[in-house]
Amino acid sequence: MVDDKLRTPGAVRDAERWTAHNYHPLPVVISSAEGAWLTDVDGRRYLDFLAGYSALNFGHRHPQLIAAAHAQLDRLTLTSRAFIHDQFADFCRELAELCGKDLVLPMNTGAEAVETGIKVARKWGYQVKGVPAGQANIVVAEGNFHGRTTTIVSFSTDEDARADFGPYTPGFTVVPYGDLAALTAAIDENTVAVLLEPIQGEQGVVVPPEGYLPGVRQVCTERDVLFIADEIQSGLGRTGATFACDHEGVVPDMYLLGKALGGGIVPVSAVAANADVLGVLKPGQHGSTFGGNPLACAVATEVVRLLATGEFQRRSAELGERLRAGLEGLVGKGLVEVRVRGLWAGLDIDPALMSGREACERLAARGVLAKDTHGSTIRLAPPLVITEEEIDLAVTQLAEVLAG
Structure with missing residues (x-):
């Protein structure tokens, strides 16, 4: 120096x-x-x-993550999802097992995972729940941070993130975070999902009142609505459990994951859910050129293995x-x-x-x-x-x- x-x-x-x-x-x-x-x-x-x-x-x-990246860089980095590569199945299986879900859909960024979750929830609503075409709505919380795409900022309450990026995407109802009564009242016959951060990170690590997440889980089950947990920041060990939802024994219908999944080396995100939810997607309906690429899968598999030890x-x-x-x-x-x-x-x-x-x-x-x-x-x-x-x-x- x-x-x-x-x-x-x-x-x-x-x-x-x-x-x-x-x-x-x-x-x-x-x-x-x-x-x-x-x-x-x-x-x-x-x-x-x-x-x-x-x-x-x-x-x-x-060291374990860097070694996995180095080894994969010498072999194969990208095929696109047009072909299957030898890292893909292990990653999807081991992440699905970590989440306790049937299926995984790999993407790249956290915002992509959120967008994927929104699309899957809407499609599930139309094909499984029977919501009339074009009428699906999703309940979200004030103070949320789920990303910065035009759809996501449409339901942001942060004016810095939202202002001057309209016209905004419809189909979202915003309620106060932590208010179970307001959330319950916002659900109607066309609600397909409740999308929440189990802890609001961008808002300042805001932890909801005890009993809130179990209450959300219960009302979603009773009203035939998907509970989508955005664990992109809160998940994968950050809070002292694999997922922040674990602290209250809550299992959502869908996990949205990202950030730490890439080990700080490559962007990796994923949606994890059971087959009755993710199974609504068919070939050609959603995808990503880089999603689930060999390098990403090699690193993310090692991340899952680190977490599997506890x-x-x-x-x-x-x-x-x-x-x-x-x-x-x-x-x-x-x-x-x-x-x-x-x-x-x-x-x-x-x-x-x-x-x-x-x-x-x-x-x-x-x-x-x-x-x-x-x-x-x-x-x-x-x-x-x-x-x-x-x-x-x-x-x-x-x-x-x-x-x-």
């Missing part, structure tokens, strides 16, 4: 010069990473407390309690409220002290990277390979930031 010739400012300027400003990143330029640590172009090291919005649950460059779920649960204890000790000392489930936390900072953005900038200066969400709220989502000492380090740095 050469102090008088730091590369970061110039790299930041170049990024701002040549890219659309759809993000407002912290002024940090990362060049390498391993485990829970990142290194910038000037040699500074940072503790990663964002983990790629939960896409890096297993840390940066997990090690990462246990780490998240145990270390999450240490994180909770540390953060709750800061309530009244700059934090107004803390919400923690496993290694996932939402922190509301006293807005009189600073904004979430200011807090993240100050944390970055102290070697910890996190991300603000709305106003004075920030999220913490360290890789599940983090250690007790690293959690304590991050909490100490946060305390120093709050103390000014």
Whole structure:
């Protein structure tokens, strides 16, 4: 590292010069990473407390995942779904078994998984439930974040995500998150699905009231409506269980998965459901050139095998309690409220002290990277390979930031 010739400012300027400003990143330029640590172009090291919005649950460059990617790169990377490749069946079978479902439909991004879930639910509604053509509706929640396609932002309540992208796709009813009575009242004879995040990540790791998810499961069963759980951020070990729904013993009709499924190496998403739901799709009705490609399947199969041991779920649960204890000790000392489930936390900072953005900038200066969400709220989502000492380090740095 050469102090008088730091590369970061110039790299930041170049990024701002040549890219659309759809993000407002912290002024940090990362060049390498391993485990829970990142290194910038000037040699500074940072503790990663964002983990790629939960896409890096297993840390940066997990050896088992990197080995799987390297091995597959030497053999085969893409065939399209016009042919079957030798990684496909194992991935689909092992993921289906992890989810307790009959079938898996691989895609690429989380938004693609959500779009796929919407299409499948509508088709199921017309072909199985008997909803009149063009009348299907889906109930969703305020504060949701399911992606950024034109259909998905049509039912967003975040004006930054939604404004000026209309005309909007009809067929969605928005109700308050956590309000079972409002959700029940919104379901009518043409409702085909309820689409929810079991924990709202983008909103600030908002955990619904106890009993809400079981109530949603019950009303969906009673009213012949699919319960679709968007576990793209909350799933795959993040919350101390394989799925966030597991904490209340709830099994949805459909899981939407992504982010960590690709191990932080390639984009991988999937829809998992039983044959009576996913079986409504026939050849030519939905697809993806890159969905389920050999490289993606090789990496994602190793991800599923890591989860099948239960090690990462246990780490998240145990270390999450240490994180909770540390953060709750800061309530009244700059934090107004803390919400923690496993290694996932939402922190509301006293807005009189600073904004979430200011807090993240100050944390970055102290070697910890996190991300603000709305106003004075920030999220913490360290890789599940983090250690007790690293959690304590991050909490100490946060305390120093709050103390000014």
